[in-house]
Amino acid sequence: MNQILVAIPVFDDVLARLREHFEVDSCGDAPITARDELIHRLQGRRGVFVAGTPTIDAALLDACPDLRAVCSMAVGFNNIDVPACTARGVLVSNAPGVLTETTADFGFALMMATARRIAESEHFLRAGRWTEWRYDLFAGADVHGATLGVLGMGRIGQAIARRGALGFGMPVIYHNRSRLDAAVEQELGARWVDKATLMREADHLVIVVPYSPASHHLVGAAELALMKPTATLTNVARGGVVDDAALAQALRERRIAAAGLDVFEGEPAVHPALLEVPNVVLTPHIASASLPTRRAMANLAADNLIAALGGGAGQPPTALNPEVLPLR
Numbered sequence: 103m104n105q106i107l108v109a110i111p112v113f114d115d116v117l118a119r120l121r122e123h124f125e126v127d128s129c130g131d132a133p134i135t136a137r138d139e140l141i142h143r144l145q146g147r148r149g150v151f152v153a154g155t156p157t158i159d160a161a162l163l164d165a166c167p168d169l170r171a172v173c174s175m176a177v178g179f180n181n182i183d184v185p186a187c188t189a190r191g192v193l194v195s196n197a198p199g200v201l202t203e204t205t206a207d208f209g210f211a212l213m214m215a216t217a218r219r220i221a222e223s224e225h226f227l228r229a230g231r232w233t234e235w236r237y238d239l240f241a242g243a244d245v246h247g248a249t250l251g252v253l254g255m256g257r258i259g260q261a262i263a264r265r266g267a268l269g270f271g272m273p274v275i276y277h278n279r280s281r282l283d284a285a286v287e288q289e290l291g292a293r294w295v296d297k298a299t300l301m302r303e304a305d306h307l308v309i310v311v312p313y314s315p316a317s318h319h320l321v322g323a324a325e326l327a328l329m330k331p332t333a334t335l336t337n338v339a340r341g342g343v344v345d346d347a348a349l350a351q352a353l354r355e356r357r358i359a360a361a362g363l364d365v366f367e368g369e370p371a372v373h374p375a376l377l378e379v380p381n382v383v384l385t386p387h388i389a390s391a392s393l394p395t396r397r398a399m400a401n402l403a404a405d406n407l408i409a410a411l412g413g414g415a416g417q418p419p420t421a422l423n424p425e426v427l428p429l430r
């Protein structure tokens with residue numbers, strides 16, 4: 103039996119499935135975050151089960167010559183150097199599709215919580231500060247009928263656009279490197295615009311673009327300056343796509359109305375300036391966190407590992423570099 107390392111905590115039933123095919127070294131309840139420990143535990147191991155962490159780069163691969171498959175239960179794979187894996191004959195898989203609708207639900211909910219000031223008003227109530235009704239008490243922005251701007255129109259962006267267009271009567275504008283097919287644009291009622299127009303015209307901007315060096319600080323001070331003072335910004339993509347320091351400043355100066363953030367530069371650390379401003383809803387990277395979806399994500403990563411290394415039939419279902427198959 104091949105040996106694998108499960109480097110993050112995972113459902114017991116998924117672990118049990120893996121044990122049917124592998125000798126499993128599991129981190130238990132404590133994710134392996136220290137790089138030295140990760141390298142040590144990967145010696146002699148052919149596969150590793152990860153998520154959006156830890157980082158798997160060329161130096162780690164060179165230090166772990168037995169590794170042949172890196173299977174992640176996240177859709178985003180900016181923590182894994184895929185070309186370095188391919189060059190060394192290491193298979194990489196991610197977990198697309200299974201989390202699309204759940205993540206879109208959350209993105210839409212976070213946008214609504216941001217527009218309607220739900221977190222801020224809850225803190226006010228819990229603090230015992232609610233003493234009277236006022237016409238302007240936590241008055242925010244409307245969602246229905248407002249212009250939804252989507253930055254990054256992949257699967258999740260489209261699912262968010264669909265919610266806005268069909269459920270809330272929102273005109274949808276989007277910016278993406280490539281335009282959608284005309285038929286999909288029509289179904290979503292979505293119009294492609296350049297990035298500056300997106301920033302200027304969106305009432306509620308939702309960011310769903312994958313992180314790469316090309317999307318680093320895609321939204322910084324210059325972009326924020328284009329936004330309406332009544333607009334909101336929601337990020338369910340990756341930390342680093344937004345310049346968090348510039349965003350905190352824009353929120354403090356009320357140059358935009360509010361933000362909703364599920365992801366942060368350098369998370370789990372959060373930029374201290376963001377913790378100081380009231381007009382931001384902060385959540386700990388949970389957009390895909392419904393139990394059924396997290397289980398589906400974990401099982402998809404397990405399917406990939408089993409197909410790649412566990413004697414399972416067929417190809418790994420969501421390999422990012424199937425050209426390395428068959429594995430050495």
Ligand code: 8YV
Nearest residue numbers: 153154155175176177178390
């Ligand atoms: C994961 C995500 O929960 O799939 C992704 O890309 O961002 C989330 O669904 C996260 O990456 C876990 O590390």
